[in-house]
Amino acid sequence: MKKIEIKGPIIDDMYGEFVSFLGDSSFVYPAKIKKELDDTNDDVVIEINSRGGYTSSAAEIYTILKQYQGNVEVHVVGEADSAASIIAMAGDNVLMSPMAMMMIHRASTDASGNADDLASGKQALDELDQNIVNAYATKTGKDEQDIFNLMAKTTWMNAKTAVQEGFADGIMEFENDNVKQNYIAKPMLNATMMIPHFKAEKILEIEKLIGESQKRKNQKPKVEETKKDDKTKLVNYKLGLLFGGK
Structure with a gap:
């Protein structure tokens, strides 16, 4: 049951x-x-x-x-x-x-x-x-x-x-x-509470924002972008060594 x-x-x-x-x-x-x-x-x-x-x-x-x-x-x-x-x-x-x-x-x-x-x-x-x-x-x-x-x-x-x-x-x-x-022998709308109120367009707007945020969060960086970032870091590191930077 x-x-x-x-x-x-x-x-x-x-x-x-x-x-x-x-x-x-x-x-x-x-x-x-x-x-x-x-x-x-x-x-x-x-x-x-x-x-x-x-x-x-x-x-x-x-x-x-x-x-x-x-x-x-x-x-x-x-x-x-x-x-x-x-x-x-x-x-x-x-x-x-x-x-x-x-x-x-x-x-x-x-x-x-x-x-x-x-x-x-x-x-x-x-x-x-x-x-x-x-x-x-x-x-x-x-x-x-x-x-x-x-x-x-x-x-x-x-x-x-x-x-x-x-x-x-x-x-x-x-x-x-x-x-x-x-068993016991027996003879032969709205409750008072706080319920949230949202306008329909606001609900859709918030759902869209949350969905976009979740989508960005779940996106993984492309391999090419990762390699490019690593190469840039390496170049900056070498330039730092040459010119006394960190």
Whole structure:
């Protein structure tokens, strides 16, 4: 069974590929998860410890996991907050560590512009909230209005509460380094964090500069240039001996 980790801010592919190019593998983005799934045909364990991030990216990862042909088991080992909780809902089986937490809330965004712009932004957030409600309702079987009420007041759930509310299927137990499941009977967008923002043209510009620098670093001097440099040094040395230089 292949393990895929979701441990860090959830960002989009453009930012994800950029920070990955710079050597930072702590961020999570759809293309990264898709590549890991493309490399296996096995059942997978999605191990989550994330405070969330971009809702649109979480929605794409949710869809990727739901479309995967193998079994998807989610282990919440730390936190599955905000957008990360949406991803958790894609699991065929969702297990919470006894120390894990899950948080759900209404979608949020930054808004600016005139009254019409703000009204449009509110309408978009209302629609996004409904999408999130749908994901939670599909997993939990709860009434949509009940879920919306939980989101509206920003609800935190420990492992036992998450299982009782239907957001998880069981609590992880540990025996000989293997995870077992302890079932508990249950009734029948963007996280608040700092995520880097770069303009697309700046990303391309920096990638180009880094690529050119790496190319120059990897270039080896031509044999002719090396010989020419050695000959020049020899001539200068001999002239120094003749004229008393060093």
